[in-house]
Amino acid sequence: MAGEWILTVTAQTPTNIAVIKYWGKRDESLILPVNDSISVTLDPEHLCTTTTVAVSPSFEQDRMWLNGEEISLSGGRFQSCLREIRARATDVENKEKGIKISKKDWEKLHLHIASFNNFPTAAGLASSAAGLACLVFALGKLMNVKEDHSQLSAIARQGSGSACRSLYGGFVKWIMGKEENGSDSLAVQLADEKHWDELVIIIAVVSSRQKETSSTSGMRESVETSLLLQHRAKEVVPKRILKMEEAIQNRDFASFAGLTCADSNQFHAVCLDTCPPIFYMNDTSHRIISCVEKWNRSEEAPQIAYTFDAGPNAVLIARNRKAASLLLQRLLYYFPPSADTNMNSYVLGDKSIL
Ligand code: 2P0
Numbered sequence: 001m002a003g004e005w006i007l008t009v010t011a012q013t014p015t016n017i018a019v020i021k022y023w024g025k026r027d028e029s030l031i032l033p034v035n036d037s038i039s040v041t042l043d044p045e046h047l048c049t050t051t052t053v054a055v056s057p058s059f060e061q062d063r064m065w066l067n068g069e070e071i072s073l074s075g076g077r078f079q080s081c082l083r084e085i086r087a088r089a090t091d092v093e094n095k096e097k098g099i100k101i102s103k104k105d106w107e108k109l110h111l112h113i114a115s116f117n118n119f120p121t122a123a124g125l126a127s128s129a130a131g132l133a134c135l136v137f138a139l140g141k142l143m144n145v146k147e148d149h150s151q152l153s154a155i156a157r158q159g160s161g162s163a164c165r166s167l168y169g170g171f172v173k174w175i176m177g178k179e180e181n182g183s184d185s186l187a188v189q190l191a192d193e194k195h196w197d198e199l200v201i202i203i204a205v206v207s208s209r210q211k212e213t214s215s216t217s218g219m220r221e222s223v224e225t226s227l228l229l230q231h232r233a234k235e236v237v238p239k240r241i242l243k244m245e246e247a248i249q250n251r252d253f254a255s256f257a258g259l260t261c262a263d264s265n266q267f268h269a270v271c272l273d274t275c276p277p278i279f280y281m282n283d284t285s286h287r288i289i290s291c292v293e294k295w296n297r298s299e300e301a302p303q304i305a306y307t308f309d310a311g312p313n314a315v316l317i318a319r320n321r322k323a324a325s326l327l328l329q330r331l332l333y334y335f336p337p338s339a340d341t342n343m344n345s346y347v348l349g350d351k352s353i354l
Contacts, residue, residue, distance in 0.1 A: 132159030
C-alpha cells in the first residue's frame with residue numbers, strides 16, 4: 001500500500017419519515033428502541049445526503065467536513081460506526097491505480113469524509129438519518145465490507161436510531177430485536193419504492209428554527225417519566241405495526257392514513273406526558289391537523305395522512321396526485337406565504353404538480 005495514492009467512494013442516501021414512530025431507547029449506548037417502527041424512505045432526489053469517503057497513506061488523521069465546514073469526529077456514536085465497519089473491512093485491490101490494501105492495513109489508514117445535504121439546513125429538515133446511513137454505506141463500500149443492507153443497518157443504528165431505516169428505499173421496518181448486544185435490532189424492507197408510487201409526500205415547513213429539545217434528550221426524558229410511553233410501547237405499537245404492514249401490502253390508504261395520523265398524535269401525546277412536557281408542534285401545526293381532519297371527514301375516504309416528527313413541520317402524504325394538487329391549493333389558501341406563518345412547501349416525489 002506504499003506510495004502516494006487516494007481511493008474514494010461516493011454514496012447518496014435519502015432521509016426517511018416514520019409513519020409508526022420510534023420514541024424511546026431501552027439501551028442508550030447501543031441505541032436499542034422500546035418498540036418497532038415503520039418508515040417511508042423519500043425519493044433520492046429530495047432531502048438526501050451525499051458523502052464521499054477517501055483513504056490515503058498521506059492522511060495523518062481522520063477528518064470530516066459537513067456542508068464544507070470541518071466538524072469534530074470525537075463523538076462516541078461516530079466512533080462506534082467507524083469501529084464496527086473497520087472490524088469488518090476486507091482486502092481491497094484497485095488494479096487500475098495499482099493499489100492493494102490488506103485487511104490489517106485498514107487499522108492504520110486514516111479517512112477524510114465530506115458530506116453534503118441537498119436541502120437547506122436552515123429549513124429545520126436536517127436529519128441525522130440520511131447522514132449516518134450514507135456514511136456507513138460509503139465506508140462499507142470503501143472497505144469492501146461483505147455485510148448485507150440489514151447488517152449494515154445495525155451499524156448505522158449505532159450512529160443514530162432512525163438512520164438504520166435509510167439503508168433501504170420504499171417502506172422499511174426497524175425491528176427492535178431481543179438480543180442484549182443489539183445484533184437483531186435492524187431494518188428490513190417491507191415493500192420497495194415502486195410498490196405504492198402514487199403516494200405524493202409534501203413537507204410544509206412551518207418553522208425553520210432549531211428545535212429546543214433534541215430527540216435524544218427528549219426520548220430519554222419520556223422513558224424516565226411517561227407512563228403513556230410504557231403503554232404505547234407494550235400495548236399499542238405491536239398491534240399498529242401488524243395493521244400498518246397489512247395496509248402497506250394492500251395499498252389500503254384509509255387504513256394507512258388512520259394509523260399514520262393516530263401514531264403521530266400519540267407520539268406527541270407522549271411528549272406532553274413527559275415531565276417536564278415537551279412541545280414539538282405549534283399553533284400552525286395544530287391548524288394543519290384540523291384542516292386535514294375536516295377535509296378527510298368531508299370525503300368518502302381519507303385523502304391525506306399527516307405526521308409530525310420532533311418539530312412543528314408537517315409531513316403530508318397524499319393518496320394520489322389529484323389529492324396532492326388540492327392539498328397544495330388549500331395550503332396556499334389557508335397559509336398564504338405573505339402571512340406571518342411564512343410557510344413553504346416542498347413537494348417530494350412529483351415535481352410536475354408545481
Ligand atoms: C422516528 N424520530 O421514528 C422518530 C419520530 C423523531 C420522532 O427517530 O437518539 O435522531 O439518534 O436515536 O434517530 C429521531 O430520533 O434519535 C427520530 P437518536 P433520532 O423517526
